[in-house]
Amino acid sequence: MRKPIIGIMGPGSNATEPDLNNAYQLGKLIAEQGWILLTGGRKAGVMDAASQGAKSANGLTLGILPGEDKTGISEAIDIAILxxxxxxxxxxxxxTSDVIISCGMGSGTASEIALALKAEKTVILLNDSRESHQFFSSLSPDHVIIVESPEEAIVRVRDILSRQDC
Amino acid sequence: MRKPIIGIMGPGSNATEPDLNNAYQLGKLIAEQGWILLTGGRKAGVMDAASQGAKSANGLTLGILPGEDKTGISEAIDIAILxxxxxxxxxxxxxTSDVIISCGMGSGTASEIALALKAEKTVILLNDSRESHQFFSSLSPDHVIIVESPEEAIVRVRDILSRQDC
Amino acid sequence: MRKPIIGIMGPGSNATEPDLNNAYQLGKLIAEQGWILLTGGRKAGVMDAASQGAKSANGLTLGILPGEDKTGISEAIDIAILxxxxxxxxxxxxxTSDVIISCGMGSGTASEIALALKAEKTVILLNDSRESHQFFSSLSPDHVIIVESPEEAIVRVRDILSRQDC
Amino acid sequence: MRKPIIGIMGPGSNATEPDLNNAYQLGKLIAEQGWILLTGGRKAGVMDAASQGAKSANGLTLGILPGEDKTGISEAIDIAILxxxxxxxxxxxxxTSDVIISCGMGSGTASEIALALKAEKTVILLNDSRESHQFFSSLSPDHVIIVESPEEAIVRVRDILSRQDC
Known part of the structure; x- marks a missing residue:
């Protein structure tokens, strides 16, 4: 039985302080559930903060890197896919993610949310961009969940996993 | 000197009648400028309508297909990249596109707009989704242009190309 | 009815003088048949020579580039896919190629031949590497054709196309 | 400090009995060294046998799947990248692999060896195809190692890792 993989997507640059705090907390909570954390793997922004959070609770961290060598990988990544x-x-x-949590917003993050909705995956949005809430809800009302805290995100992930076949 | 490649991105399914009319008109106008039309290449929705429009004016049409064989390619595609x-x-x-025009909206289209902004390309939006206008403008105010008609889109493309090195 | 796309695969660096001459001649002959030439698109080795040959006969040249910008594209490429x-x-x-001709040998070229055989495409080998003839023939005897000249390659391509549904 | 990732590449279909035995043994030995096993992840041939071997020694198994859903994944895969x-x-x-071991031969396997050599990775060949030994050695004499047993392959991997910065 494979462990669930939860993806945290968020900006590498221009992440806000609340985004980074949320990402760290999400990573920690994901690890505490025994789930695997997936990020974009770089030593930057939300990716790095989430991975650090997961390692603080001895989680397993998976990074899907854009590059073809080991430059710029977060030190908190256990398994780096190049x-x-x-x-x-x-x-x-x-x-690869069973559920996607978007933490913060940027153009790369927006592309991941849209690709997830295209693949009919559920996306949980944790950010203060009202424009993103309205847009993605208009795109796919049944697959977008807006939350206010990392803890609420985890409750929603647990609920989604209980209805999925991982 | 390579000809400019103009990408039209839009929904394959659930395209509205105005989207399809706009796509056909955009394809026709692009061909009339001597530009190459790029789409997702499938025989569906905005992709197919734009390609038909370009062929009506003897344009060259390029389709970047998701699949690995020739199933489901629009008949109006001259060159199919599998x-x-x-x-x-x-x-x-x-x-691959020098400028991207988004015609209509859907999750695949939204991913293309977001990926284009990530790559610092200019995207022209032709649709009636106010949520998309507000969201993408908030993401990248300098690279998003909202237009009301195919003709206006073409004027903007010409302007962008004149400032680029294609 | 789409035109056939013939791919020429060969080394970017370390191409020999005979490889470059064969590539130029192959590109020219492909263009003369009215077929589209596909290469890896870079301004290097066999890719560049084949594209120059095709342009010498007013052919259409398609380059599938590894990079994400316009750096290093052969000037003989009409359509550059980034x-x-x-x-x-x-x-x-x-x-994307209806038939693949491998001209010369190198590790990138070998990967393309192997991927083509995996996809059950026919590959025509034009090179003086006996090791490559023996190895690829052992992998897939029915899909590997060894030729001695560009002219012979074209005869074999024409024969294959006549039996295919392009 | 990330653990080394060792890739085993081999045929999914048409694997011979000795190939499957070697793959199982290689997977087991990799796990016993504390390394992570990477395969193509499918429930077939060498991929599946190697993953089973690694799990028999409580190793961690990583599968890089060609598909976009969970169909056909080996049960011995812990982490499935779709x-x-x-x-x-x-x-x-x-x-993604620090060192590649090719076990058995086929067109997909040949493409992986060639891509690895293109990326200047060392490839260890464990198979009885003399044609493959001669061909890949001719392509890249410095990066191809031919071995006769799983145990010998592991000795060579350990030696390569000791000279690398993982």
């Missing part, structure tokens, strides 16, 4: 595909790897992030 | 990569091919669409 | 995927783009080269 | 990219994922297999 794709050499740039942003095309964003689709692998969402296909 | 990627076998599913939605990860959306990143190739935006990297 | 994949940003590095060597993973080799699979797109073979899926 | 790429949705078909054979283009072969390049991810080799970029």
């Amino acid at each position: 794709t050499g595909m740039g942003s095309a790897r964003n689709n692998i992030n969402v296909l | 990627t076998g990569m599913g939605s990860a091919r959306n990143n190739i669409n935006v990297l | 994949t940003g995927m590095g060597s993973a783009r080799n699979n797109i080269n073979v899926l | 790429t949705g990219m078909g054979s283009a994922r072969n390049n991810i297999n080799v970029l």
